[in-house]
Amino acid sequence: xxxxxxxxxxxxxLPFEELYDRYFEQVNRYLRYRxxxxxxxxxxxxxxxMKALExxxxxxxxxxxxxxxxxxxxxxxxxxxxxxxxxxxxDGFLESAVGSDDGPEQAVLQGEEIIRLRKLxxxxxxxxxxxxxxxxxxxxxxxxxxxVLGKSESxxxxxxxxxxxxxxQRYVCEGGNAR
Amino acid sequence: xxEERYDNLENKVLPIDNFLKAKEDANEIxxxxxxxxxxxxAVPVNRRLQVELRKKLLERQRELMNxxxxxxxxxxxxxxxxxxxxxxxxxxxxxxxxxxxIMVVFFLGYGQFAKGQDHLAVVGTPQELTRFWTEDxxxxxxxxxxxxxxxxxxxxxxxxxxxxxTQLASLEPPAGATFRSPAxxxxxxxxxxxxxxxxxxxxxxxxxxxxxxxxxxxRANSEPQTLGQRTMASQDxxxxxxxxxxxxxKDIHYxxxxxxxxxxxxxxxxxxxxxxTEIWVRSSDGQEKKITNGDAPTWSPNGKFLVVQRPGRxxxxxxxxxxVASGDxxxxxxxxxxxxxxxxxxxFCTEAIQERVLTFQPNGEPQYKVRQxxxxxxxxxxxxxxxxxxxxxxxxxxxxxxxxxxxxxxNRISGIEIxxxxxxxxxxxxxxxxxxxxxxxxxxxxxxxxxxxxxLFARRDGDTVALLKLNVEKK
Numbered sequence: 001x002x003x004x005x006x007x008x009x010x011x012x013x014l015p016f017e018e019l020y021d022r023y024f025e026q027v028n029r030y031l032r033y034r035x036x037x038x039x040x041x042x043x044x045x046x047x048x049x050m051k052a053l054e055x056x057x058x059x060x061x062x063x064x065x066x067x068x069x070x071x072x073x074x075x076x077x078x079x080x081x082x083x084x085x086x087x088x089x090x091d092g093f094l095e096s097a098v099g100s101d102d103g104p105e106q107a108v109l110q111g112e113e114i115i116r117l118r119k120l121x122x123x124x125x126x127x128x129x130x131x132x133x134x135x136x137x138x139x140x141x142x143x144x145x146x147x148v149l150g151k152s153e154s155x156x157x158x159x160x161x162x163x164x165x166x167x168x169q170r171y172v173c174e175g176g177n178a179r
Numbered sequence: 180x181x182e183e184r185y186d187n188l189e190n191k192v193l194p195i196d197n198f199l200k201a202k203e204d205a206n207e208i209x210x211x212x213x214x215x216x217x218x219x220x221a222v223p224v225n226r227r228l229q230v231e232l233r234k235k236l237l238e239r240q241r242e243l244m245n246x247x248x249x250x251x252x253x254x255x256x257x258x259x260x261x262x263x264x265x266x267x268x269x270x271x272x273x274x275x276x277x278x279x280x281i282m283v284v285f286f287l288g289y290g291q292f293a294k295g296q297d298h299l300a301v302v303g304t305p306q307e308l309t310r311f312w313t314e315d316x317x318x319x320x321x322x323x324x325x326x327x328x329x330x331x332x333x334x335x336x337x338x339x340x341x342x343x344x345t346q347l348a349s350l351e352p353p354a355g356a357t358f359r360s361p362a363x364x365x366x367x368x369x370x371x372x373x374x375x376x377x378x379x380x381x382x383x384x385x386x387x388x389x390x391x392x393x394x395x396x397x398r399a400n401s402e403p404q405t406l407g408q409r410t411m412a413s414q415d416x417x418x419x420x421x422x423x424x425x426x427x428x429k430d431i432h433y434x435x436x437x438x439x440x441x442x443x444x445x446x447x448x449x450x451x452x453x454x455x456t457e458i459w460v461r462s463s464d465g466q467e468k469k470i471t472n473g474d475a476p477t478w479s480p481n482g483k484f485l486v487v488q489r490p491g492r493x494x495x496x497x498x499x500x501x502x503v504a505s506g507d508x509x510x511x512x513x514x515x516x517x518x519x520x521x522x523x524x525x526x527f528c529t530e531a532i533q534e535r536v537l538t539f540q541p542n543g544e545p546q547y548k549v550r551q552x553x554x555x556x557x558x559x560x561x562x563x564x565x566x567x568x569x570x571x572x573x574x575x576x577x578x579x580x581x582x583x584x585x586x587x588x589x590n591r592i593s594g595i596e597i598x599x600x601x602x603x604x605x606x607x608x609x610x611x612x613x614x615x616x617x618x619x620x621x622x623x624x625x626x627x628x629x630x631x632x633x634x635l636f637a638r639r640d641g642d643t644v645a646l647l648k649l650n651v652e653k654k
Contacts (some may be wrong), residue, residue: 013580021587038225136215144649
C-alpha cells in the first residue's frame with residue numbers, strides 16, 4: 001500500500017509544525033549558547049525556522065531533520081558573526097539567566113558559568129568552536145556535525161579531540177568549577 | 180557495548196560519600212563534558228517566542244500553500260511567448276486577479292472536500308479525572324452515549340464514574356469471576372462485558388439501569404465503605420442476558436468489545452491459545468462471523484469498516500482498514516489502539532525508541548545511555564469510510580504526514596537512571612553501557628466522548644494509572 005520507506009528517514013513523514021515543536025528548543029538553546037545577546041539569538045532562531053519553512057520542499061529525508069536544520073542554523077550564525085565583527089559584544093546572558101526558573105542567585109551563577117564557557121570557546125579556533133558547540137550545545141552526533149560543516153566524520157572527531165584538550169587546559173587555568 | 184535491563188538491577192541508593200569520592204577520581208575531561216552539559220541545560224529557552232513563532236510559521240505556511248508550486252518554478256519564456264505576453268500585458272492584472280480568485284476558491288473547496296475538517300486540535304492540557312492502582316488488565320473505559328457516565332474495570336468489577344471522575348457505583352462479580360472490556364450500547368440501554376469464570380469466558384449484557392441503580396440502592400446504606408457497591412452474588416441475581424456461553428471451550432478469551440454506531444453489531448476479539456487474535460462480529464440476530472485477524476477493532480462512522488491493529492515489523496503494530504462485508508484489508512500505517520470517532524477522526528498511538536546520553540567518554544563518544552520506548556497519541560481524518568486516506572496513501576503521501584500530535588510522550592529523568600549511574604561509577608567499570616527501561620506512557624483505553632468533543636485515555640505512571648480527559652476541537 002504505502003511505498004517502501006527503508007531509505008527514507010522517518011522525519012520525512014512528519015509535518016513541518018511537528019518538526020518545529022521537536023527542534024525549537026534545541027535550536028533556540030544552541031543559538032543562545034553561542035550568541036551573547038538573547039535578543040539576537042531569538043531573532044536568529046526566527047530566521048532559522050523561516051528559512052527552513054521556505055526551503056522545506058528541499059528536505060529529502062535522506063537523513064535526520066536535525067542535521068538539515070542545523071546546517072541552516074550554522075549558516076545563519078556564520079552570517080550573523082560576519083555582519084557583527086565591527087560591533088562590540090554585550091553580555092545579555094545575565095539578564096536572560098535571571099529570567100530562568102531557578103532563584104535569582106542561582107540563575108546569576110549559571111549565567112556567569114555560561115559567559116565563562118563562551119569566553120573560552122571564543123578563544124578556540126573557529127573550527128574547534130563549531131564542533132564543540134554543535135556537539136554539546138546542539139547535541140548532534142559526529143556524523144551529523146560532519147554533514148553540517150561539510151567535513152568528513154574522522155576530521156570532525158580529530159577537531160573535537162583537539163578542541164577538548166585545549167578547552168580543558170584553559171578551563172583549568174581559569175579555575176572553572178568543572179564538577 | 181552492554182545493555183542492562185532495569186528489571187535485573189538492584190534498585191538501591193548507594194552511599195553519597197562513595198559516589199562523591201568516585202567522582203573525584205574521575206577523568207578531568209569527563210568532568211568538563213558533564214559540566215558543559217550542565218551549563219547547556221541552564222541556558223533558558225524563550226517559550227513565548229516558541230508560541231509566537233509557531234503562529235507566524237503557520238501563517239507563512241498557509242501563504243506558501245496559497246501561492247502554490249508555480250510561484251517557485253517559472254518556466255523559461257521563449258521569444259514567441261514574450262510576444263504573446265506583450266500582447267496580453269494590458270489585461271494581465273485582470274487575468275491574474277481572476278486566476279487568484281479561482282485558485283483560492285479551488286483550494287478552499289478542495290480542502291473541505293478532501294479533509295472534511297483540517298485536523299483535530301487539542302484544547303488545553305489533559306485533565307486527570309481519577310487515579311487507580313495499576314493492574315495487569317488495561318483500564319478500558321466505556322462512555323455512556325450522553326457522555327455523563329464512564330465505566331471502567333478495576334479489581335475485576337465494574338466501576339461506574341461520573342464524567343468528572345466521581346465514583347457513583349460499582350458492581351462486583353460472583354466469587355472467583357472477573358469482569359472485563361465493558362462496552363456501552365449506542366442507545367444507552369445496555370452495557371456488554373466479558374465475564375471470566377474458572378478459565379471459561381462469556382460475553383454478557385446488563386441493563387444500563389441496573390448498573391446505574393446499583394449505586395442508588397447502596398447510597399441509602401449508612402456504611403461509607405460500601406457506598407455505591409453491590410455484589411453480584413450469582414449470575415441470576417442480576418438480569419444478565421447471556422449472548423455467548425460456551426463453558427466447554429476453555430483457553431478462548433474475549434476482549435475489546437465495541438458496538439457499531441447503529442448498535443446492530445458487536446465486534447470483539449477472540450484470542451485462542453497459541454493462535455493469532457481474531458476479530459469477530461455478532462449481529463443483532465445472534466449470528467457470529469469471523470472478519471479478519473487482528474486486535475483492538477474500532478468501527479467506521481458508517482458501520483461498514485473496521486480499523487484493527489496487527490503486528491508489523493520490528494515489534495510495532497500496523498493499522499489496517501478492513502471491509503466488514505468482504506474481510507478485505509488495506510494497510511494504513513504504523514499505530515496501535517485506534518479509536519474512530521463519529522465525525523471521522525481516528526485517534527491512535529505510535530511508539531518510537533528514544534535514546535538519551537547520560538554521560539560521555541573523554542573522546543566525546545557516549546558512555547552511559549538510556550533506551551526507552553516512548554508512546555505518543557496522534558489523530559488523523561479518515562472520514563466515514565477511510566477512502567480518502569487510502570487515495571492519499573496510494574498517491575504516496577505518508578501516513579504520519581497526514582496525522583497530528585494529540586499527546587506527546589513524557590520525557591522525565593527518573594531516580595532509576597540516577598541510581599544506575601551511581602552504581603556504574605561505584606563499580607569502576609567505565610565501558611559504554613545502555614540501560615534499557617520499561618516503556619513509559621503505554622497507550623491504553625482511548626475513547627471519544629459524545630460528538631468527539633473530548634477524548635478519554637489512561638496513562639500508567641509507576642504503580643498507578645490515571646484516567647485523563649483531553650478536550651479537542653475540529654479546526
